[in-house]
Amino acid sequence: xxxxxxxxxxxxxxxxxxxxxxxxxxxxxxxxxxxxxxxxxxxxxxxxxxxxxxxxxxxxxxxxxxxxxxxxxxxxxxxxxxxxxxxxxxxxxxxxxxxxxxxxxxxxxxxxxxxxxxxxxxxxxxxxxxxxxxxxxxxxxxxxxxxxxxxxxxxxxxxxxxxxxxxxxxxxxxxxxxxxxxxxxxxxxxxxxxxxxxxxxxxxxxxxxxxxxxxxxxxxxxxxxxxxxxxxxxxxxxxxxxxxxxxxxxxxxxxxxxxxxxxxxxxxxxxxxxxxxxxxxxxxxxxxxxxxxxxxxx
Amino acid sequence: xxxxxxxxxxxxxxxxxxxxxxxxxxxxxxxxxxxxxxxxxxxxxxxxxxxxxxxxxxxxxxxxxxxxxxxxxxxxxxxxxxxxxxxxxxxxxxxxxxxxxxxxxxxxxxxxxxxxxxxxxxxxxxxxxxxxxxxxxxxxxxxxxxxxxxxxxxxxxxxxxxxxxxxxxxxxxxxxxxxxxxxxxxxxxxxxxxxxxxxxxxxxxxxxxxxxxxxxxxxxxxxxxxxxxxxxxxxxxxxxxxxxxxxxxxxxxxxxxxxxxxxxxxxxxxxxxxxxxxxxxxxxxxxxxxxxxxxxxxxxxxxxxxxxxxxxxxxxxxxxxxxxxxxxxxxxxxxxxxxxxxxxxxxxxxxxxxxxxxxxxxxxxxxxxxxxxxxxxxxxxxxxxxxxxxxxxxxxxxxxxxxxxxxxxxxxxxxxxxxxxxxxxxxxxxxxxxxxxxxxxxxxxxxxx
Numbered sequence: 001x002x003x004x005x006x007x008x009x010x011x012x013x014x015x016x017x018x019x020x021x022x023x024x025x026x027x028x029x030x031x032x033x034x035x036x037x038x039x040x041x042x043x044x045x046x047x048x049x050x051x052x053x054x055x056x057x058x059x060x061x062x063x064x065x066x067x068x069x070x071x072x073x074x075x076x077x078x079x080x081x082x083x084x085x086x087x088x089x090x091x092x093x094x095x096x097x098x099x100x101x102x103x104x105x106x107x108x109x110x111x112x113x114x115x116x117x118x119x120x121x122x123x124x125x126x127x128x129x130x131x132x133x134x135x136x137x138x139x140x141x142x143x144x145x146x147x148x149x150x151x152x153x154x155x156x157x158x159x160x161x162x163x164x165x166x167x168x169x170x171x172x173x174x175x176x177x178x179x180x181x182x183x184x185x186x187x188x189x190x191x192x193x194x195x196x197x198x199x200x201x202x203x204x205x206x207x208x209x210x211x212x213x214x215x216x217x218x219x220x221x222x223x224x225x226x227x228x229x230x231x232x233x234x235x236x237x238x239x240x241x242x243x244x245x246x247x248x249x250x251x252x253x254x255x256x257x258x259x260x261x262x263x264x265x266x267x268x269x270x271x272x273x274x275x276x277x278x279x280x281x282x283x284x285x286x287x288x289x290x291x292x293x294x295x296x297x298x
Numbered sequence: 299x300x301x302x303x304x305x306x307x308x309x310x311x312x313x314x315x316x317x318x319x320x321x322x323x324x325x326x327x328x329x330x331x332x333x334x335x336x337x338x339x340x341x342x343x344x345x346x347x348x349x350x351x352x353x354x355x356x357x358x359x360x361x362x363x364x365x366x367x368x369x370x371x372x373x374x375x376x377x378x379x380x381x382x383x384x385x386x387x388x389x390x391x392x393x394x395x396x397x398x399x400x401x402x403x404x405x406x407x408x409x410x411x412x413x414x415x416x417x418x419x420x421x422x423x424x425x426x427x428x429x430x431x432x433x434x435x436x437x438x439x440x441x442x443x444x445x446x447x448x449x450x451x452x453x454x455x456x457x458x459x460x461x462x463x464x465x466x467x468x469x470x471x472x473x474x475x476x477x478x479x480x481x482x483x484x485x486x487x488x489x490x491x492x493x494x495x496x497x498x499x500x501x502x503x504x505x506x507x508x509x510x511x512x513x514x515x516x517x518x519x520x521x522x523x524x525x526x527x528x529x530x531x532x533x534x535x536x537x538x539x540x541x542x543x544x545x546x547x548x549x550x551x552x553x554x555x556x557x558x559x560x561x562x563x564x565x566x567x568x569x570x571x572x573x574x575x576x577x578x579x580x581x582x583x584x585x586x587x588x589x590x591x592x593x594x595x596x597x598x599x600x601x602x603x604x605x606x607x608x609x610x611x612x613x614x615x616x617x618x619x620x621x622x623x624x625x626x627x628x629x630x631x632x633x634x635x636x637x638x639x640x641x642x643x644x645x646x647x648x649x650x651x652x653x654x655x656x657x658x659x660x661x662x663x664x665x666x667x668x669x670x671x672x673x674x675x676x677x678x679x680x681x682x683x684x685x686x687x688x689x690x691x692x693x694x695x696x697x698x699x700x701x702x703x704x705x706x707x708x709x710x711x712x713x714x715x716x717x718x719x720x721x722x723x724x725x726x727x728x729x730x731x732x733x734x735x736x737x738x739x740x741x742x743x744x745x746x747x
Contacts, residue, residue: 043739045740045741046407047385047406047740048741049407067735068735069728069731069732134553134556134561135551135552135553136551136552141552150552152552153552153555156553156554156556157717158717241556242501243710244556244709244713245714245716245717246711246713246719246720247710247714258706261381262378262702262703263702263706263740264381265736265739265740268739
């Protein structure tokens, strides 16, 4: 009885300790999300104040979405961008982690060098690539011209503009997956490696049957982080292409930004953002269900 | 000798006289440094005008006692930030640039202070400041339908044509083009000569393309500002879009579709591109910029005319006061000071600023001297364009509140054609459809057909 009372008192104490943090979290996370949701049910247009709390047709923004060809195109662009950036970052990050998973001073120094793109401010990364992709000032274009062939201006070429963004994003973020994979590799039990060797596993078999299953959980987490981040892609697109040429690189996030801050359609932009948020949550949940979570230790 | 007696009655009489005097005199003029301790927050987009004006800021601070905190940003960044700030009716800014394409939107939404009240109050404005001296064409974008003024223009952009290497045109046996056909013929003649592209433009097609659209007989809106039904898929618009996209893709330098204003200007200054049609502000540096390699070969002309006439773009940017500002009196002092005849004349004389909007300055000797470029009288070309735009009112399309949205669809439509993603017809039909969607979302009533 006395023990039960002590437990309850302890729980109350813990709850009291956590309450301020939860309250702050609610204010800074939940309140804006609720406001976003509420706004999405209005035609809020900053140039027309009377639209602010107009709930006469609450689902009008959502009704308009399927007929908005630019929005539909932006979803497809988003899917391509996310697929290629996440895939490339996982593959390159995993590959580099395997190569760098050795004890050597040189490799340790190299690891630090590889981390530089990831710690640069996104806007700096965007400017670096803007310089590289602009023909009249680019060392890349200067070099290829010296070699006798001409590379088109990638960011204004409809076949290359999205690829240019994918290359820049992959360059910036593959160190993240490399870092996470490398950390997991260094915690891999030596017995597993030794047992595989005793069984006569080749290097390829070792990677496929031992290392990859062990890293599955880490790769999933890294992939999820990168997927969510790819949906938030903004600085590279803003600086390099502004969504163009035409709408070739206009992802949903950027389109939503244009609607809100260039055109003042905050209601419509909120509705797009709500759908994006719901899609991201659903997609993350589906991936976790599909691939499994925390199975790597088994 | 007896000392004059200073009794209570004398003191009261003196104090009353002082009080009455203070009431009768203009309140601002009655103080030596009336704004001491205040800070004026201003913002505008980057321009040579504010670069030049900044050098004189200490004089304003000395005269008023106020501190100036004036920031400039890149054009799109400035517009986005200010649009958002104005929409909240915030007090972070006291004086702002009233951007041409946003002027209708900002004035219509009631986000700017009515400056007519300041001008008409002689306690606030000395009639000698002469508000009527501003060129009416430049001021039209700063006024509402009732004639109230919400900004005073510091820049009038008049679109001209400049050839950075006119010597190459001469060598090819061509003259400066006066029609669209002649422009294409001249581009053909000089393309690739001395590794130069024949033509360059920046990526703001909704500014650069419109004179070509109108020259082909097209329009952006059916009858602005009353009828904003878009007209982007008419045969004339499709023909003009295809023509202009070809001009860019065939004669423009690699990557021209991503060029900013400054980048296009530097391409000309470096002698890597020949023709450009753009506002005078971006063309004068070809003759004056320290880095220019084409000072002795540049030549200016009016925009070439299309089959349906000549419609060079003209615009203006002004200084205004946000409705939420808490320092409106100080902001007005700043506007009066920055745009006074004296200050504008000083900027023209010392820096050769080419885009002033006061008639008395434009017709003055200093301006004519400053605008004689490579031996050519560019001042008269500038006035011709301003008069063209003011007379027929063809620039009305640009100051409607929804132009930013429609302008974006135009930019993307032209880019799609120039990059061969779609032909002119398909692309402009899509632009028309996109424009209808955004206009309906903005609550604009459109014609049924």
